[in-house]
Amino acid sequence: MKPELELKLQAYVDGELSAREARDVETAIANDAEAQGLLRELQTTTAVLRQNEPQLAVPESREFYWSKIERAIEQTEREPVRPLVAFWFSLRRVLVPAAGLALVLFLAIASFKVNTTSDPLSHLAEVESLSEHVSSFSFRSHSHNMFVVWLHENTEQQASADMEPEFDDEILQ
């Protein structure tokens, strides 16, 4: 039997089909013994379950069961969430990301302004040290649409002076 027909049979048992669909199912199973057997099984199982739901009792005395509920209710009522605090917490969820976004925007605008300022000394701000052996200076001229980077090798004496203590330590050992 096709899975589609099986599920249609079930929907038929459950009353989930339109009148037309229900008639189609009845026609489809009229000469199908297997489908009729399955239909009977589904109907019997449903009827048995609906008429015989297992009955259970709470495995605790009435007083003990209620005492835990009463305690929990009293506890929740002792610590009510104050409306103003709740409002602040809900507002905070919106304010925190908004403030973060505003800060990022502010920094982006400020950075753009610094980079595009017409201050003639602004090119001096860009000095970067790549390593202890090399320094670099950059120069930018917006009026000439020019950007120059000057790499400068540090003197050997300076580098040796920086390294001397390490050699001394090795000799001492």
Next chain:
Amino acid sequence: MATQQEHAALGDEKLVRLAQRGDMRAFEELVARHRDKIYARAFSMVRNEDDAVDLSQEAWVKAWQRLKQFQGESSFVTWMTRIVINLCLDHLRKAKRHRAESIEMMDEESGGVERQMPVVQINPTEGLERGEIRQRIDKALGQLSYEHRTVLVLHEFEQLEYKEIAKRMQCSIGTVMSRLFYARRRMANLLASFKRDELS
């Protein structure tokens, strides 16, 4: 303030109205009256006595907190049952995240296990006393995966429609239908096997 005996004589509607005005003793009477049903629903879904007790008590606490929202469109016990079902579904979802899928589920996903089950031709509970039938149903429910058991409980015991079950279980109607089909076929075969065991 009414005594416990006076409360016991009142109907659910009156007790609910008193409880809505803050009468804790009226609420206690409602708990005493319906606690077994609410616990049984929780147990039918989670299949663990301690969890069922905890979840049913949590449901009562939630009910007290939301009592003013209850407008009486359904009966009080139906409203309470919906609360405990939602709590159980949340509990089962959390538990599922910490658990590998069962072999049974993998079989179902690979398809067609229910189609290999023979059609049960007779009523496997015929001639049994009601208590015995209930025991066998309970035993068979315990052998289903929680997805199949839940869909069966919601459909057969709560008599919810496919659409409503899909909404509560957060799945498609097609999934509800295939799970229900599998669960019913498995139940029929389990009840038939209990009958065979009895005869042999």
